[in-house]
Every structure is written in C-alpha cells, then in structure tokens.
Amino acid sequence: MDDARRMDAQAWQGVDWVGLAHALPTPFYAYSAPALRARVARLQAAFSPRPTLIAYAVKANGNLGLLRLLAEAGLGADIVSAGELARARAAGIPGERIVFSGVGKTAEEMRQGLEAGVRRFNVESREELEVLDGVARAMGRIADVALRINPDIDAGTHGKISTGRAGNKFGIDLPEARRLFSERATWRALRIDGLHMHIGSQITDEVPLRRAAHSMVDFAREIRALGASVRSLDFGGGLGVPYREGQATVPVEHHAALIRGALAAFDPHFDGDCIIEPGRWLVAEAGVLVTRVLRVKRGADREFLILDAAMNDLMRPALYDAWHDIVPLVSGRPMASYDVVGPVCETGDTFATARDLPACRAGDLVAILGAGAYGASMASTYNSRPLVAEVLVDGPHHALLRRAQSIEALLAQDEGETVWAVSPRATVRRA
Numbered sequence: 001m002d003d004a005r006r007m008d009a010q011a012w013q014g015v016d017w018v019g020l021a022h023a024l025p026t027p028f029y030a031y032s033a034p035a036l037r038a039r040v041a042r043l044q045a046a047f048s049p050r051p052t053l054i055a056y057a058v059k060a061n062g063n064l065g066l067l068r069l070l071a072e073a074g075l076g077a078d079i080v081s082a083g084e085l086a087r088a089r090a091a092g093i094p095g096e097r098i099v100f101s102g103v104g105k106t107a108e109e110m111r112q113g114l115e116a117g118v119r120r121f122n123v124e125s126r127e128e129l130e131v132l133d134g135v136a137r138a139m140g141r142i143a144d145v146a147l148r149i150n151p152d153i154d155a156g157t158h159g160k161i162s163t164g165r166a167g168n169k170f171g172i173d174l175p176e177a178r179r180l181f182s183e184r185a186t187w188r189a190l191r192i193d194g195l196h197m198h199i200g201s202q203i204t205d206e207v208p209l210r211r212a213a214h215s216m217v218d219f220a221r222e223i224r225a226l227g228a229s230v231r232s233l234d235f236g237g238g239l240g241v242p243y244r245e246g247q248a249t250v251p252v253e254h255h256a257a258l259i260r261g262a263l264a265a266f267d268p269h270f271d272g273d274c275i276i277e278p279g280r281w282l283v284a285e286a287g288v289l290v291t292r293v294l295r296v297k298r299g300a301d302r303e304f305l306i307l308d309a310a311m312n313d314l315m316r317p318a319l320y321d322a323w324h325d326i327v328p329l330v331s332g333r334p335m336a337s338y339d340v341v342g343p344v345c346e347t348g349d350t351f352a353t354a355r356d357l358p359a360c361r362a363g364d365l366v367a368i369l370g371a372g373a374y375g376a377s378m379a380s381t382y383n384s385r386p387l388v389a390e391v392l393v394d395g396p397h398h399a400l401l402r403r404a405q406s407i408e409a410l411l412a413q414d415e416g417e418t419v420w421a422v423s424p425r426a427t428v429r430r431a
C-alpha cells in the first residue's frame, strides 16, 4: 500500500489539509474522530460480552477534547498524577471508572484520588501502602488496592519502555507481594484485593503478554488458596501498533482472547473487575503531526529536509529511535532521499535518515503518521518553541482542541523581575 492510501485507510478522507494549514499555524497535531471512534468500538467488541473496564492510559494523550470523546464512548481512565486525575475528571470521567497507577504517587495525589472516589489504587511497594493507609485513615476512608506485580518478563520492546523486568523500578516481586498479602490486615484503611500488571509498551509479540497474564492469574490463584479474596484483575496496557508499513502486531482480538483465557484459568466464574489500560493502541494511529517544509538543504553527502516540527513536538524518534511513516502531501513528484530533521539545535532532532520520499520544496506540507500517542503529551518547549495546536477532524469538519501556545504565554511562566526573599526555615515535607 502506498503512503497516501495508508492515510486514507486511517479515516482521513475528506480532510482538506491545505485549508486546515491555512486556518492553523504549522506544525499542529490532527486527530481523526472517525478513527478514534472506530478504535473504541473495536476494542469494546473484542472484550464483549465480558464486562471490562477499559481505563484509557491518559499519558498517551491527555488532550481534554480527545478525552471527552473517549469518555462519551464509555471509557474510563488510567492516571498517574494529580494532573491526569484533573484531566480525567474535567472530561467527565467518574471516579469509579478511574484507576490510579504510578510508582511515585505523593500523599497529596493519594488524597485527591480518594476525594475523587477512584475505583482502585495500583500500588507498587510496601512503602506506598503505608503512605496510602495513613492518608486514607486520616480521611476516614477505605482505599481499594491492587498490588502491581513485577513478573520479571521481557516484553521484547525498547528498553526505555520495558517495565516488567526484575531490574525495573516498577511493580513488586512475587515473594514480596506474597508477604504483603499475608500482612494485609496490618493496613486497616486499605482493602487489598486486586492484582495489576503492566510489562511495557509497544509490545508486538503475543508471547510475553500471555506469559505475564498467566503469571498474574497463577499468583491470584495462589493467594486465593491462602485465604485472600481477589476482586480485581488489571492486565495493564502495552499493545503495540504498526508504526511502519507491514510491521507485525498483535490484533486486539487476540489480546482480548488471551485475557479471557487467563481469566478462565483463574476462575471460570470470576465476577470481579477485569480492567485493561490501553493507551497507544487507541490513539497512535488516529493522529498525525502536520508540518511544513522550511527548506531543503544540500549537505556534504546528503539532503536535509528541514521541517518546522522538531523533537520538542514529537520526541519519539529522538528518545527511542522510533520510526514514523512520513508522507509529503504532494503529488506527481519524483522520489528523492532525505534526512528529515527539525530546527532544534541537536543532531538528535532527526525524524528519519535516508528516507525515500517524493521530492519536496519549501512550503510543502508533510504529515508524520502514527503521532496520536506519546506525541503532544510528551512535547516540551525546548529551544523556547511554544506547544503546538491540536485539532480534531472529521472529513471536511474540524474542531480546535488546543490553541497553539503563544510566545507571550511561554514567557509568562517566568517571573518578570528577580525578587529576593529569605527562605522559610521550617522543613517542608513534600510527600
């Protein structure tokens, strides 16, 4: 399939890119509403009829308009900070559909989570249990807890997004989880009756997903035999997407089937919560970063396509050497080979090297595909480049979801004057 048809297949039909790029300053992120709705429907169908809480991992893309669309379709949220909690609530997601993950929640974040009535805290250490117990006790609440286990399984993904190995900071090893379950009565404000796992992101092989799911339910069976009740099993996120034409991935229906298999192996009559936390799979392919060619520069041994988007707008290539398909929105041009780069002052500000593309000229529009997940949400203002606009599109219609940040707004965060004050002497506890 050529790239232009690949874009069509992603439900971009009828979008007038040139018109949009007149209405908005480039670069900007565009999300396809039909593609998002189709992903949600496919995911829901894959798990149906088993009631499953699909807790969308807000970190993948926390734009409020996008969250509202997912919330209206019935999704919940997996959050990892007070900011993500605020986003989920502002998008209309009720606390009972929110799970609170993260290895370093502060006491204040726990308090806010309890206040919002989150369904469950996914807890990653004994130390965290103690803090959560203290916070819940002070509020006169009981917190529902799942222990995130670390099954020591290699997800076969990039090292920086692999989270289920023994050496990773995430989760609790099985011997310690066993001890915590046996001591669960110690924490009187906690109801510890769930398990959680998440072994990494952009997983394209079914084997580690199945091994991890079975490792969790084997453990669930073991602790239940020891007298613990198991009311919730959270299989995390991690399902990969094909960033590159032809890249093999696990169909979501297979993922659902392996989770059903794990639940059946645990207890065919299990009527507790089944939770999943997909992020990337829901939104990655529903987003593109639209950028303009600033100039084509002839280097010593190659040509550089210099875009107005840079690593601060889309970090993934610089951070993980990630591949994104790149589609110049032009037609009838001969092919040429480019290193596709941004204007930031780092050699790492490179989207692709030696990429064969239709020949480009200054002013051409270029779409970087697969940019809906971990794109806008990871953006920074490095090189004092303001955050870009985000827009939802549906055929010829568009809705602005986030205005481009102005340079004035960027500067407004800094104090205009340097005013000295004596620092308070009291020690301030941060957690």
Ligand SMILES: Cc1ncc(COP(=O)(O)O)c(C=O)c1O
Pocket: 057, 059, 060, 078, 101, 102, 198, 200, 201, 202, 236, 237, 238, 239, 277, 278, 279, 280, 281
């Ligand atoms: C605990 C947890 N759940 C879910 C996710 C979402 O992962 P993905 O976007 O790969 O589905 C992440 C992402 O790292 C995570 O840390």
